[in-house]
Amino acid sequence: MIMFKSGDIVKVLIPNAINTGYDYRLVSAAGVGQMVRCTVMNRPYVGVICGPGDSGLPENKIKNISDVLPYSLPAADLGWISQMSAWTLMPPGAVLRLILNVPDAFTPPRTEQLYSFDFNTTARMTDNRQAVLDAFAANDNEPMSAADIQNIARVSASVVRTMIKNGTLLPTDSRPVAGGGFIHKYSDTGTVVLNDEQQAAAKQIISAIDNGGFAVYLLDGITGSGKTQVYFDAAWRAYNSGASVLLMMPEIALTAQFMTRFEQRFGAPPVVWHSNLTAARRREIWRGVLSGDIRMVVGTRSALFLPWQNLGLIVVDEEHDGSYKQEDMGNYHARDMAILRAKIAGFPVVLASATPGAETLKNVADGKYRALRLTSRYGGAMLPAIATIDIREHRPVPYRAPRADADSDGAISDVLARAIGDTLAAGQQVMLFINRRGFAPIVQCKKCGWVATCPDCSVGMTYHKRMGKLLCHMCGRTAPMVDVCPDCGGRASMRGVGIEKIQEEVMAKFPNARTAIVSSDTIASRQSLERLVAKMEGGELDIIIGTQILAKGHHFPNLTLVGVVDSDMGLFGTDFRAAEHTFQQLFQVAGRAGRGAIPGRVMLQTYQPDHPVFNAICSYDRDSFMAQDMAARRAANMPPYGQLIAIIIEGEKESVLQKYCAELAAAAPDLHGGKIMGPIAAQIYQIRNWYRMRFLIAGGETARLQPVVTRWLEKVRVPANIRVKIDVGPQNFM
Numbered sequence: 001m002i003m004f005k006s007g008d009i010v011k012v013l014i015p016n017a018i019n020t021g022y023d024y025r026l027v028s029a030a031g032v033g034q035m036v037r038c039t040v041m042n043r044p045y046v047g048v049i050c051g052p053g054d055s056g057l058p059e060n061k062i063k064n065i066s067d068v069l070p071y072s073l074p075a076a077d078l079g080w081i082s083q084m085s086a087w088t089l090m091p092p093g094a095v096l097r098l099i100l101n102v103p104d105a106f107t108p109p110r111t112e113q114l115y116s117f118d119f120n121t122t123a124r125m126t127d128n129r130q131a132v133l134d135a136f137a138a139n140d141n142e143p144m145s146a147a148d149i150q151n152i153a154r155v156s157a158s159v160v161r162t163m164i165k166n167g168t169l170l171p172t173d174s175r176p177v178a179g180g181g182f183i184h185k186y187s188d189t190g191t192v193v194l195n196d197e198q199q200a201a202a203k204q205i206i207s208a209i210d211n212g213g214f215a216v217y218l219l220d221g222i223t224g225s226g227k228t229q230v231y232f233d234a235a236w237r238a239y240n241s242g243a244s245v246l247l248m249m250p251e252i253a254l255t256a257q258f259m260t261r262f263e264q265r266f267g268a269p270p271v272v273w274h275s276n277l278t279a280a281r282r283r284e285i286w287r288g289v290l291s292g293d294i295r296m297v298v299g300t301r302s303a304l305f306l307p308w309q310n311l312g313l314i315v316v317d318e319e320h321d322g323s324y325k326q327e328d329m330g331n332y333h334a335r336d337m338a339i340l341r342a343k344i345a346g347f348p349v350v351l352a353s354a355t356p357g358a359e360t361l362k363n364v365a366d367g368k369y370r371a372l373r374l375t376s377r378y379g380g381a382m383l384p385a386i387a388t389i390d391i392r393e394h395r396p397v398p399y400r401a402p403r404a405d406a407d408s409d410g411a412i413s414d415v416l417a418r419a420i421g422d423t424l425a426a427g428q429q430v431m432l433f434i435n436r437r438g439f440a441p442i443v444q445c446k447k448c449g450w451v452a453t454c455p456d457c458s459v460g461m462t463y464h465k466r467m468g469k470l471l472c473h474m475c476g477r478t479a480p481m482v483d484v485c486p487d488c489g490g491r492a493s494m495r496g497v498g499i500e501k502i503q504e505e506v507m508a509k510f511p512n513a514r515t516a517i518v519s520s521d522t523i524a525s526r527q528s529l530e531r532l533v534a535k536m537e538g539g540e541l542d543i544i545i546g547t548q549i550l551a552k553g554h555h556f557p558n559l560t561l562v563g564v565v566d567s568d569m570g571l572f573g574t575d576f577r578a579a580e581h582t583f584q585q586l587f588q589v590a591g592r593a594g595r596g597a598i599p600g601r602v603m604l605q606t607y608q609p610d611h612p613v614f615n616a617i618c619s620y621d622r623d624s625f626m627a628q629d630m631a632a633r634r635a636a637n638m639p640p641y642g643q644l645i646a647i648i649i650e651g652e653k654e655s656v657l658q659k660y661c662a663e664l665a666a667a668a669p670d671l672h673g674g675k676i677m678g679p680i681a682a683q684i685y686q687i688r689n690w691y692r693m694r695f696l697i698a699g700g701e702t703a704r705l706q707p708v709v710t711r712w713l714e715k716v717r718v719p720a721n722i723r724v725k726i727d728v729g730p731q732n733f734m
């Protein structure tokens with residue numbers, strides 16, 4: 001480690017959105033990577049020493065460092081921060097902020113009044129109360145501060161006050177279990193014996209761990225093949241050799257079933273990191289990872305930014321999942337940034353998926369990643385038979401709708417209805433899948449064609465029956481339901497089908513079946529999802545109807561029929577990844593069927609049964625489908641055979657926005673072998689009353705587009721009230 005002595009001028013990176021580091025004077029010795037306290041414009045920060053000072057400022061302009069903390073980021077992390085910054089075009093300080101994002105990590109725990117939930121309360125269980133109960137459950141029912149309850153349950157301060165007043169929340173003196181609650185001694189319980197295929201895969205990863213050095217493995221196994229147990233083997237090897245291990249997964253895959261499997265395998269529950277933890281917990285886990293006391297964490301994408309010491313293995317489960325792409329606070333892809341980190345520090349990464357993304361498949365084809373395949377379901381469970389239902393031939397059967405103004409057209413065809421009936425009669429369970437929230441996506445006047453749209457966004461509003469309101473899925477604004485057209489006085493009617501309407505239809509057609517729906521509106525938290533999952537496992541439900549929340553991770557042995565109501569939905573639109581994503585999603589959903597002793601079947605309702613996606617799914621021919629899709633992308637120079645950078649420019653005033661975009665267009669550089677498209681109106685031109693324009697920069701596989709974009713944007717001054725968002729490798733084209 002490079003050491004500096006007292007009096008030396010060093011560069012300190014500050015965790016904020018704009019900086020690349022400021023110079024300070026040391027008043028005691030410290031090394032590169034060491035955390036220090038200093039002030040910027042009189043505000044205190046904890047920053048990180050990243051090298052010798054280089055500002056050339058006169059001595060008297062340079063401030064002293066207030067305090068050197070006894071903590072460091074590993075040197076490899078500094079390299080990671082700067083390379084991640086160069087790739088994503090996030091300033092280095094913004095990347096550091098992802099790591100140093102636990103503001104009170106270095107202050108003693110505050111002494112706030114804590115509360116526990118009174119489980120004996122006789123008060124009625126409202127939605128708010130349920131949300132609070134779930135917030136406690138997400139933190140093992142440990143006592144919480146009022147601020148935590150508010151943040152995690154997403155309820156208002158007055159809701160919390162009322163619950164304190166009426167005794168649902170009880171003041172308590174007991175502190176949360178400090179640190180020790182999260183620090184476990186793991187062991188390999190030896191309860192799992194891998195089959196031959198699993199063993200072969202595990203052996204390769206383990207030898208990579210033993211040999212050390214960077215390597216990427218794609219654990220490519222069909223649903224139910226037991227990928228988890230294979231990467232558990234690898235995790236154990238790395239952990240047992242003294243390294244730290246990160247198991248990264250999408251939030252919706254952090255299921256109770258997963259936790260149980262982890263505990264069975266390693267003898268103690270995992271340390272779990274996600275966005276719904278109390279401030280105290282975040283602090284304890286963050287510090288535990290920093291000190292090296294916590295060396296194994298299961299978490300969502302933000303767990304990548306814990307202050308890891310001696311990281312020796314990262315597993316990215318469901319590597320193709322869209323949730324790894326962060327889009328609000330900076331734009332990074334957690335899978336790719338994990339690989340970058342492993343490359344710099346020199347350790348292996350395991351990507352696991354039944355439907356790897358095109359980017360990953362290309363890296364396998366190029367010999368950069370090694371594929372390990374699991375071709376059969378564990379324990380000999382059969383793969384489900386998958387078939388399409390041509391909805392043009394098998395029209396959905398109308399049903400009797402309870403609401404007079406809703407159409408009763410129905411969305412479930414006779415073929416699917418019969419299959420549901422047979423499955424229920426056999427005492428087995430059904431899952432229906434539709435990726436559309438609410439009741440009706442369109443509310444339209446039958447006479448003049450007027451459509452209810454959000455006043456702040458250029459999108460239509462969806463009718464949500466449970467809420468009894470119209471909801472904008474872009475900004476969350478609600479409005480009363482409209483019965484009479486404001487333009488012509490005609491009758492407004494509901495069109496299209498959302499998940500709530502499917503439930504209505506199912507209840508009308510199968511009045512004796514016990515049904516539940518699962519979508520992000522109806523499920524306040526992972527805990528409420530777990531309750532439904534437990535009901536499903538316990539046989540208390542016959543039909544579970546869900547959006548993509550249900551597509552992953554769950555293992556219901558008695559679930560033998562999966563029906564997808566509208567399989568075509570993802571195929572429309574202009575996104576070049578539409579076919580890939582539809583394939584992945586349908587394949588994941590299909591993988592829920594027949595995981596136990598009884599074989600399952602999958603029915604996909606579609607208007608275009610001849611689309612290559614359906615041929616591929618029904619014949620389990622992923623490889624030729626992806627090969628075809630990728631050949632088309634290669635011909636069009638689209639990723640993964642080309643690169644894209646999107647620049648979204650948002651402005652409150654249309655004229656200012658247009659002027660700035662025109663100036664940028666005039667200053668556009670000549671891209672040798674690439675092109676700049678735009679400015680054009682973004683697909684959704686208005687969100688929350690801000691107007692949006694877009695440039696798209698396309699270049700070849702090896703082009704270095706980032707520096708060109710940086711220099712280009714520097715040429716034109718950004719006016720007030722304009723936001724410029726750079727998205728390297730965009731996944732979302734709205």
Ligand code: ADP
Binds near residue numbers: 221227261555
């Ligand atoms: P995948 O993630 O590949 O879809 P899972 O890891 O969920 O598959 O495994 C499917 C089921 O098989 C799980 O219930 C899992 O516990 C079980 N299983 C897989 N491998 C083994 C093994 N070697 N020994 C015992 N059970 C296993």
Ligand code: ZN
Binds near residue numbers: 445449486487
């Ligand atoms: Zn009208």
Ligand code: ZN
Binds near residue numbers: 472473476477
């Ligand atoms: Zn809106």
